Amino acid sequence: MPRDELAAWLRLLLTPGLGRTTARQLLAAFGLPDAIWAQAPDTWGRVVDPALAQAMAQPPQGFDETVLAHERWLAQGGERHALTLADPRYPASLLDTADPPLVLFVHGRLDALSHAQRLAIVGSRNPTPQGAQNAQAFAQSLAAAGLTIVSGLALGIDGAAHEGALRAGGFTLAVVGTGLDRVYPSRHRDLAHRIVAQGALISEYPLGTPPLAHHFPQRNRVIAGLSMGTLVVEAALQSGSLITARLASEQGREVFAIPGSIHAPQSRGCHALIRQGAKLVESAQDVLEELRLADPPPRAAEEASPLPSGGADDELLSALGHDPVGLDDLLARTGLPTSALQARLLELELQGLVARLPGGLLQRVAQG
Known part of the structure; x- marks a missing residue:
């Protein structure tokens, strides 16, 4: 330019x-x-x-000085771009929204941005172990089926969604709330570098922009606008993910939600969305069918279904069920001595089949 x-x-x-x-x-x-x-x-x-x-x-x-900094950033190469509203490469789905960014700064592959079949996956920054696994498994299945996964690089569900897409060898786009000369949160620095190689980082904010709180609800409209639909994995009732879902609905895009335990605060936002008309989904195949995508790979999503399916013959796993449970309740369900139960729970935890939650609760973890 x-x-x-x-x-x-x-x-x-x-x-x-x-x-x-x-x-x-x-x-x-x-x-x-x-x-x-x-x-x-x-x-x-x-x-x-x-x-x-x-x-x-x-x-x-x-x-x-600001113009010079942007010139130098663009000149570094490595797939750095500034797409304006007048640029023919600006995503058409975003142009169709009520409030498109004036400029999109992009670091990564433009072919990932030009791919029309994009799905947003968003959710809690503090998910349950099962929620994080669900996000990664859904993203992996959907990316394997040809969808570009869009999220916000945040901790929790966002990061798990990006990881799932990367594991599938698919495209993923991270819409961030800072300038592209910094990574926030900093612990996602390695993830951001991998996204640049297999997708793109996107921001409407110029270089040097810090992670201001009001930028993140604003970037949610870009996540929704880039995508043909939004999948919410886990979300509290007061959640930025629900803002993304509302914006997607207002833009005429599909909204999907994964149901969860009635006892888990992270599930209440998803349940509220379902009551408001979001599509309840139990597997990635449900999303593909609802989007009417042509010829998805046969049973690709079902084979990677993230919902609980293993270890049904294990009596302790059966007693755990799929909701968070306290040790006292588990003792009552199993009738095992405390020492024996705790030893078995430790074995299952080391195998990755059980996770410990805040408040002394335990939860069964599905294996993808």
């Missing part, structure tokens, strides 16, 4: 008080950003508030 064009878009993006809605009004009135900045403040004042028009007359503080 030529420097003048990059600078014109960045000025539109960074001018204080000039939000996305007002910027789109200016684009509609005057055309591309270089044409906007060629106008006099009095002319801008016919479209925006006169005080804002006067403020627009001066570039933002440190603007030249």
Whole structure:
């Protein structure tokens, strides 16, 4: 992108008080950003508030250094791009939304972004062990069936979804709430590098943008807008994942939810979505069928179904059931001596068949 064009878009993006809605009004009135900045403040004042028009007359503080930083970042190669609303490579599904970003900064493979069959997988930052496994297994199955998995690089369900897609050798897109010159959370640095190689990191925020709290609900609209549907794995009632699901529904996209234990706070958001009309799904095949995707690999999703299926002949696993349970209740169900029960639980935990939850609860973990 030529420097003048990059600078014109960045000025539109960074001018204080000039939000996305007002910027789109200016684009509609005057055309591309270089044409906007060629106008006099009095002319801008016919479209925006006169005080804002006067403020627009001066570039933002440190603007030249900001433009130079973006030029250098783009020049590093390694599949770094700035896609504007005027770029033919800008995702069409995002253009169809009410509030598309002015610019998408992309680090990674544009072919992953151009693939039309994309599904968002979102959920709790503090999932149960089963929830994290469900997210990874669904993502792996759906990526193997040809879907690009979209999520937000957050801890918990987001990270598990990206990992599942990577394990399948499929594409995954991570929409983040910071500039692409930093990784948040920092513990996902290695995951971010792997996503760049097998998908892309995406942000509407310029370089240097820190992880501000209000950016993450905003980036959820991009996750929903990029995707033909959104799958919520686990979510509390007050959850950013429910914002993503609502935005997807408002955009006419499908919403899916995995049911869970009636005792688990992380399941209540999914149950609320199901009551509101979200599609209840028990396997990745359910998602593929609902999306009416042509010729998915036969039984690919069912073979990797993440829902509990193993160890039914083990009496202790049967006694555990699939809901979180306390030790006292388990003692009552099994009739085992405390020492024998605890020893067997430790064996199952070491095998990865049982996980310990906060509050002294135990939960059976399905094996994919």
